[in-house]
Amino acid sequence: MGARRRPNFVRRGLSDVSSRGDGFRVAKAGGSALSALLALALLAGCGGHPKGVMTPVALAQPSNTSQVDMLVATTRQPSGDPATLFSGERSPTLSMTDVAVSIPPDSRRAPGTVQWPRKLPPNPETDFAVTRVREMASEDEARTWFRAHNKDGHVLLFVHGFNNRYEDGVFRLAQIVHDSGAQATPMLFTWPSRARVFDYNYDKESTNYSRTALEDTLRTLANAPNVKDVTILAHSMGTWLTMEALRQMGIRDGKIAPKIENVILASPDIDLDVFAKQWTDMGDERPKFTIFVSQDDRALALSRLISGDVSRLGAIDPSAEPYRTQLETAGITAIDLTKVETDDGLHHGKFAESPEIVQLIGQRIIKGQTLTDSEITLGEGITAVVAGTAKNVGTVAAATITAPVTIIEGRGTPPKQVRLNETLASDERSQRAVP
Template identity: 80%
Template structure:
């Protein structure tokens, strides 16, 4: 073996991976918003604002600062916090957007603003919180993605709940993300660190007598955490808790082969799965590149074979958002930023309604591949069980596509170096 050649090859791969992250950083942009918005502000009466009450569970380390509450570092203990977020009148914001304050303290009439923070010291307090805020015993649990601070995830869930009109009690599980583009690997390991904590939280919800149904909405890297926690539950308990009815994976940043194995290992009785995909998702393109050119679940074309047939056999509904317009330069948050899609989540999927192609009437920009025609809906074919990695076997990335991606990353890296 030519060690020098191997070293050159590894060095080139490292530079390309670094270029990929620089390109992602350039796409994210250099703008921002004020940090440290978790300090509660008082509402002045009368007001036209709305309020979202949520329970926040986290494996983050307490920051010691009331303006941030929690950092991106890891903590062995699970912390529970009651948080209320005020949302300005609809006349002051576009649906699908988080109205970050331009300066602190925020103005509730024009900005998202935290109005209450209360640490819950015990599970008994958490149970009392759920009894007080119960919406027919239905829970919407949100698991955020890569590059999110504590406050990012709090405001995003508040926006989703408000804009979707979901009839469910909001709960957030926020894991230790450092919220820095170049800490992708740290964030990924933080999801692994948090698997058992999320599993335990889901089991507690499933065992609570006041809880009837749980819907999980996970985004990006949070879909990996969700699948791993459900997989652990399936293996440990011999199946998924029956109260976990729906799992929604938005822009799932999961290796296709790995997802296939995770899905099979959930057991025979699985929740109903819905995935939101988009072939123009730039964040997933970069993730695929730095992961060895392995396709991500969130970037497939669900109308193409073999995906369409395999999704039907697995009982998975896939909704293609490729043509949906978004102000997000990465095209990675369409599920929350499109008013039609977020309403579809809140008013149809969370309520357990079965979708069919004809019922997804959101215009020509939406393509739905809806499971339900196969006789073995909700199960996986015997051939799949014997060879689970073939459930969603992905083609090799075409050379032309790879070359184009390389050019994009090279130009991004150059732009980042000169920015």
């Protein structure tokens, strides 16, 4: 098979990574990865919540709560405990479960938040609560569920990130669907994360373990006659899994299934060089891609440090050259959330915790609307930059760039060392054939 052209990544070095003056510095090049990991563990441990929330609770009638029904596919090992359902260990069998989540009235919670119970059982009037769990005994049963719930033909498939338990993905998807108002059937693909900061490498290998299962799930959705289109929303390490599954589909089938129309990569924890190769291997007919980035993302700063000091896609500055031009020529929409303020101490979940951004996902991107209008308003206090045109509407910035889908063939010499805040450019390795 002939070589395909791809955007490539050249690095220009910075000596360290910081969170822009908030007192947290990950490390200098060659610094202590262990110290950084300990710092991240402390941050991640600040806001724990009760485990074992998957046991269904009864709703009082009448109730002012909202409900989100979802289909959950997982490569996790069943835990044997109805309070957790699945563990962080790997299963060779894909399990499917029907889950319903009750969400408290809007007067009891702020948009963008998952209201975890402080004690068990949860109170549906104040907490997120599971109200139904039903294991699917067969693929036919899952198809029956889908036919009953997929009224308009639109599907939103969420792939969670690193350090997530089963219930983390369930509650996060419920929150996104509710707060975004997305008119799409929710489906969660949850892979075997041990939900421990020091198991980063185990989690990464679990995404590789799960990529064929996700590929098969996507193909099944695309082949379903009652499905019109599929939007994939992936976060953090889940973006790696998503890109690998799409890459495999592109190689195996010669193309990405046309019904997979939108791919949203939020805080993508992907090596820039690897992303370029994955992009190429998908083939020439790709879905519409949107990436959410933030240069103050602490989790991605650490990931870079422990991954050979190669910058992560989710930490680039899309308004800087040559990123800007390369994103335009690749047709990738980039939304910069660096100045968006949320309560996320790691600055790693802004896509779901900012009401304006989660509305953008549900009301614009999932509907397939291209963000090319320089008058676009993402919400009060947000600035949009579209294809080189800036529109100031407040104090918070979201830079958006999009253009037609064409890839520039790059020529040049690969750099000797990888650093942060790199640029999209070219290297001669881009001419290698797809395996």
